[in-house]
Each structure stands twice: as C-alpha cells, then as structure tokens.
Amino acid sequence: MDFTALRYFSATAHARSIRAASDRLHVSPSAISRQIAKLEHELRAPIFDRRAQGMKLTPAGEILLSKIDGVMREFSRVKSHIAALADLQAGNVDVYCFQTAIESFVAPVLNRFHTQYPDVTFNVRMSSTDEAMEALVAGTAEIGLILNPPVRETITRLEVFRDRMVAAFSPVHPLAGRKLLSLRELEGFPFVLTEPSFGLRQQLERVFVKHRFEPATFCVTNSLALVKEVASIGNHCTLLPRFAVEKELAAGHIKAAAVREFASDPLIFCICSATDRSLSPAAQVFMNIVMDYCRRYRH
Missing domain, CATH: 1.10.10.10 (Winged helix-like DNA-binding domain superfamily/Winged helix DNA-binding domain)
Known part of the structure; x- marks a missing residue:
C-alpha cells in the first residue's frame, strides 16, 4: 500500500x-x-x-x-530516531500534560530544549490524568506529565517530585490567617473543584471517603485557572497542590493552609510513557530536561 x-x-x-x-x-x-x-x-x-x-x-x-x-x-x-543517528535530533514529540505543569514549567523547558535542538517540533496538549493515560496507551502521546498517575503495567512512571495538598481561599476568607486546618473546619464553605477525570480530584475523593467528608461543592470545572479565580473571591475555597498556587501566593491573591488529613497522602508528579515503546531520542532528552528543571525548581 x-x-x-x-x-x-x-x-x-x-x-x-x-x-x-x-x-x-x-x-x-x-x-x-x-x-x-x-x-x-x-x-x-x-x-x-x-x-x-x-x-x-x-x-x-x-x-x-x-x-x-x-x-x-x-x-x-x-x-x-533515524534523524538522531545523524545527530540532527529532528522529528516530533507528542506530550500530554496537566494544566499546572503548563503554568509552572513547560514553557521554560521548551525554551531550553529549542535552544539546543531547534529542528525538533512539539505537540503539547493540556489534559486530565485519564486523558493522558489513554493517550499513552493509544500511542497518541509519547510522554505524559501526570499528577498521581494510576498504576498500570502498560505505563512506566518516573517520579519527579512530591507536593502537598493545601486549602486555598481569598485573603479576606475567615480562615485566611491559618497555617494548618482540618477538613472539618472547611465544612459549610462553598467549594470549587476540578473534574473527576483529574488525578488531583481522584486523590481528593479518596481522602474525602476515608474521612467521611462531603464538601459543599457548588462548581466543578476542567479549568484550573477558574478554580483558582473563584477560590480567590469571597468565602469560597478549594484544595490544590501547593505548587499550583505559588504564583498567586507570592502576589497576595490567595492564602493557603496545609490540611491535616493530607499529611500522609502526598501528590506525586510523574513523567509517564508506554512500557512497550521506546522513547525517541528527542523525547528522552526532553524528559531529562523536565527532570533537571523541576528538581532545581523544587529546591
């Protein structure tokens, strides 16, 4: 054919x-x-x-x-692969990643990569955990930058760093002065949360069930930007990884407090790929740059 x-x-x-x-x-x-x-x-x-x-x-x-x-x-x-043998590092890399990664470090990683290998092109798609896992299995994605990926035999997970969950709310929220909270203290406040397809939301649900906590959820969205914007107004609140709100904390738009029930249940950021497919040289270098940047960033 x-x-x-x-x-x-x-x-x-x-x-x-x-x-x-x-x-x-x-x-x-x-x-x-x-x-x-x-x-x-x-x-x-x-x-x-x-x-x-x-x-x-x-x-x-x-x-x-x-x-x-x-x-x-x-x-x-x-x-x-063939271009890499000729030391050209040409080709395409398909990446699926969660929104916080895009906001936090994907742009500088792409800039660093492009400076070294200008002939490589990237297709980057923002996705939920479920979408990224499906894309890796189907071959639509070569690399997945995933928060709390589920364990599957067909997917290789490389842990990059861990983070903790925090409650985030506006500077005028009644709990804005607290550094440590329990879930019970959040009862009654209106929650804005991500969709169930997000690994972040899946972890929240596990902890909610374990501690028999039912948040007063009034808004569910696939937009992390909307989650943070709504949480920064009035008496609303949300639960997010701390690194997801670091810019807002630095700017004074949001206050955050650690949540006691999540102390032993960290968020894990991983680089994932299909177990039965070898990464292209360009994808391997991209993965190494992500790991290096994130480890420097976390320190």
Whole structure:
C-alpha cells in the first residue's frame, strides 16, 4: 500500500475536504483524488462519501483512519530516531500534560530544549490524568506529565517530585490567617473543584471517603485557572497542590493552609510513557530536561 496515498487520505479525512487537504499538503486536488481512488481500488471499497458539505468517511474509511493515524505517528517517531543517528535530533514529540505543569514549567523547558535542538517540533496538549493515560496507551502521546498517575503495567512512571495538598481561599476568607486546618473546619464553605477525570480530584475523593467528608461543592470545572479565580473571591475555597498556587501566593491573591488529613497522602508528579515503546531520542532528552528543571525548581 502506497504511503503517499495513506498520507493524502489521512489529511483529507481530518480536513473533510480535498481542497483543504491540498492547501495543507501543497499538492494539487487532482493528485489527492487520484491517490484516494487508488486506495479505494486496492481496498475494493469506497472510503469516502462525496457530499456537497464535504468528504465524509464511510465505515471502511473509519476503520482505515483508526489504523493509519497510529502508523503516521509511529512513522514520525521513527524519523526522530533515524534523524538522531545523524545527530540532527529532528522529528516530533507528542506530550500530554496537566494544566499546572503548563503554568509552572513547560514553557521554560521548551525554551531550553529549542535552544539546543531547534529542528525538533512539539505537540503539547493540556489534559486530565485519564486523558493522558489513554493517550499513552493509544500511542497518541509519547510522554505524559501526570499528577498521581494510576498504576498500570502498560505505563512506566518516573517520579519527579512530591507536593502537598493545601486549602486555598481569598485573603479576606475567615480562615485566611491559618497555617494548618482540618477538613472539618472547611465544612459549610462553598467549594470549587476540578473534574473527576483529574488525578488531583481522584486523590481528593479518596481522602474525602476515608474521612467521611462531603464538601459543599457548588462548581466543578476542567479549568484550573477558574478554580483558582473563584477560590480567590469571597468565602469560597478549594484544595490544590501547593505548587499550583505559588504564583498567586507570592502576589497576595490567595492564602493557603496545609490540611491535616493530607499529611500522609502526598501528590506525586510523574513523567509517564508506554512500557512497550521506546522513547525517541528527542523525547528522552526532553524528559531529562523536565527532570533537571523541576528538581532545581523544587529546591
């Protein structure tokens, strides 16, 4: 099967238009049409329904796309491996990471990497713990920067640092002057929390169940920025890793207190990868830079 035909098919499937795919690939629409027709002839089945609204995948096309996208990603990583042998360090690195990592250290790590290896490109996606784990298993991500990753045989976890959970609230909150609290002292205050797909929320729920604590949750969101913004106003509160609110603490926008029930249950930040796939040289270097930066940052 022709790799060019598969590449043209993938671009058309994602763009849902031969014209849009031709603009992206910088080839003529007729060349793409010929390659798609060639694929359909080889497969002996139509892979697109041609409609006025654009190109829609047939069931056969859906099956083909589900397999081809993984092949395309793996081919990109193979190019990274081969390029590294020539000391070029070219290729792509797909990274899934949690929002606090993006706010805290991903940008300076990418800057340091790009200064050394300007030919490597990165695809960075903000994700929940569950999304990142699924992406690693599916091969969509090569590296996952994950908070409290669940233990799985198919995933390799490398611990980078540990942090503690704190209650965060506004400077005018009734508990703003406290340094240490118990969960019971937070009863009655309105909570804003992250979604259940977040490793952070999953740890909170474990501790809530253990201590039979039911927070008065009025807002659930996948936006950490919204969690912090809501917690910084009025008598609302939340529970977050301390490093997630360090900037806000330094600026005086938020106050924080340690929570007694979380003292023996630390948050663990890990770099994760699929056990059955070797990292590309570029991904390995990126992982090393993340570890070095975070360890310096924590100290």
